[in-house]
Amino acid sequence: MIAAVAVCLLIGLAMGDQWINPFSASNSLDQTILWELRLPRLLTAFAVGGLLALAGAWFQVLLGNPLAEPYVLGVAGSASAGAVTGLMLMPESSWIMSAGAFTGAWVGIVAVMFFSRLGPNRMLLAGVVLAAFWSAVLALLLALLPEQGLFRAFSWMMGDLSRSDLPIPLLLLAWVIALACGLLLSGALDKLLLGERHAEALGVDVKQLRSRLLLLASAVTALAVTAAGTIGFIGLVIPHLMRLIFGSLHRAVLPASAIGGGLLLVLADSAARTIIAPAELPVGILTAMIGVPVFLFLLLRRTA
Structure with missing residues (x-):
């Protein structure tokens, strides 16, 4: 697994308009491109992909639905509405857009938390309704947005790793903390797969576990959406693949998902930069085409 990570990271560094040798110091321009442009973007992609995959694995257990994914409760919609609001207020400020996305994501999280006491099925239904509401709000904001801001808004909504303003150490630290929290909860998650009654009989406080999972998964999703916009299907597909390969125990599934989601987004972003170079595809399009x-x-x- 470590070898696969290293190979994919080197591929991500090398792909682009030209081959860059990360071990050569002869070309200062290549070194600048490598260390100031490619490596930060690659690390951002790895952290965001891993966070989305972890959130997907948690939401699937939390909601008891294998089709659940990080955006199912409308967090992405509220984050997008917040980002466009920030863009309307200060079109030239990337930080305001990121702050708006993070604030919007947490507004969506608070709304979902309000309905969490109704149980997973009703919470899922409430999430679908809230997602539709945020889509309507977003459509209204886009209609009011000046023309010069539309391209930036749409590129962010389709996934854009080129304009992330979040510090990379923060994203990597969040990746480590999220994985550590997941591993600490892995035993309880395995018991929850057996059903609520069985989990409670085995000593799991199901309500407390669900609250922790919801808060953790939503916070991780909010951070990922703030960093890179809306990137779908990683949190849906990667946990499924990891369960097929490593089984259903979360002490194996969660680390594999964190690494696998990161590697998928690294390779998808590298391909997005090269397929129609020098132009660039939104990475969310490629993850959807793969996912x-x-x-x-x-x-x-x-079903077979």
């Missing part, structure tokens, strides 16, 4: 057929294959495999 949809993989998910349909997994769905057919489960």
Whole structure:
């Protein structure tokens, strides 16, 4: 696994308009591109992909639904509404847009937390309704947004790793903390897979566990959306693949998902930069093109 991580990181560093040798110090321009542009973007992609995959694994257990993913409760919609609001207030400030996205995500989280006491099924239904509401708010904001801000708003909504303003150490620290928290809860998560009654009989405080999972998964999603916009299907597909490969125990699934989600987004972002170079595709388009057929294959495999 470590070797695969190293290979994918080197591929991500090398891919682009030209081959960059990370071990050569002869070309100062190449070194500047490598250390100031490629490496920060690569680390951002790895952290965001890993966070989305972890959130997906948690939401699937939390809601008892294998189709759940980080954006199912409307957090992405509220974050997008917040980002566009920030763009309307200060079109030239990336920090305001990121702050708006983070604030909007937490508004969505608070709304979901309010309905969490109704149980997972009603919470999921409330999340779907809230997602529709945030979509309507976002459409209204886009209609009011000046023309010069539309391209930036749409690129962020389709996933954009090129304009992330969050400090990379913060994202990597969040990745480590999220994985550590997941591993601490892995035993309880395994018991919750057996059903609420069985989990309670085995000593798990199900209500407390669900509250912790909801807060943790939502916070991770908010951070990932703030850093890179809306990037779908990683949190849906990667946990499924990892369960097929490593089984259902979360002490194996969670680390594998954190690494696998990061590697998928690194490779997708590298491909997005090169397919139509010098132009660039939104990375969310590629993750959807990869994720949809993989998910349909997994769905057919489960029903066969």
